[in-house]
Amino acid sequence: MKRTHLLRSGLLALLALGMGSAAFAQEAAGAATDAAAPAPSTWFNSDKIFIYIFLTLFLLVGIMIVHILWRVNQMVLERLGKVPKAKPAKAPGQPGSLKAWWARIDAKYLTRAIPVHEEQDRVLDHEYDGIRELDNALPPWWKWGFYISVIAAFIYMYHYQFGSGPNPEQEYTAEMKVAAAEVEAYRLAAKDNVDEKSVTMADAAGVEAGKVIYQKNCFMCHGAAGEGGVGPNLTDEFWLHGGSINDVFHTIKYGYPDKGMQAWEKMFSPVQIRELSSFVMSLNGTKPPNGKAPQGDIYVDNGAAKKDSAAPVAAK
Secondary structure, three states: OHHHHHHHHHHHHHHHHHHHHHHHHHHHHHHHOOOOOOOOOOOOOOOOHHHHHHHHHHHHHHHHHHHHHHHHHHHHHHHOOOOOOOOOOOOOOOOOHHHHHHHHHHHHHHOOOOOHHHHHHHEEEEEEOOEEEEOOOOOHHHHHHHHHHHHHHHHHHHHHHHOOOOOHHHHHHHHHHHHHHHHHHHHHHOHHHOOOOOOOOOOHHHHHHHHHHHHHHOHHHHOOOOOOOOOOOOOOOEEOOOOOHHHHHHHHHHOEHHHOEOOOOOOOOHHHHHHHHHHHHHOOOOOOOOOOOOOOEEOOOOOOOEOOOOOOOOOO
16 A cells, blocks of 8 residues: 555656646747747746756656655565565664665655554554555655745746746737748748639749740730730730639639630649739730720629629620
8 A cells, every 4th residue: 555655646746747847848948939029038038947947856756756666665575574674774884874874864855654663553543444544644755846846836927927927918929920930931832832712923023934824825815915815805804703813813723614714723833823823913904905895794802793784795
């Protein structure tokens, strides 16, 4: 029973310290990532000091638990008669005095367990199913661990409630900034992942690249200047399938075979379709000569298309 109790207490203390060290490590890492508004460098907001403190405590508690389990095992073996009883400690200055000194330290500051031969005097009166309770004190190392955790809680509360530690709103803002930077980095590193939902206008170089693609593949149907031919006029404000950059990207990518518009997704990469869509958008309002009659609906910025009854509309 004593061995089970000590093992359970030791493991719980070790688990508590491990969780505490992990929590402090996470807090320190979160504070370190707030590059946009760095806090003044102090002993409390160091990104490593709490990690070092709790790792040290974690190591010390682990050593204590190993030692206690070894002592309990020796005690059990001694009670079972499988090992000889320990010899009396030798006087200081004699061989083995260090062992005697450590035994006193262990009995006073680490376990403070009742000696086996005194247990009968400390057993409580009540019993249950033949099991009686030994009135043994909590190990000092466990109580000191509790005291240290209480002190650490006050330090934590002072640092994050009254000191320079970030509050939840500041932590959220910092994490959102980090997430936005990661999204932007991903977007720049994965340009080929653009689709009709995420596409945006290309820069000037992208528009020029789209012009090259248009002149090689699209002028036969839409005219060299986008004035229209077999296909509709790309320079006016009328559109058959929507006039936003997203709509144009969708039209080029998937096409409308029933209207004579083929799908280009197998011939062009997503980046090329974005560049071509951007060039098509740049043609709006250029008014080339011999422009084809309007087809479709007027596209407005809010995405709602409205029918212009005064304009001639070709059959779709």
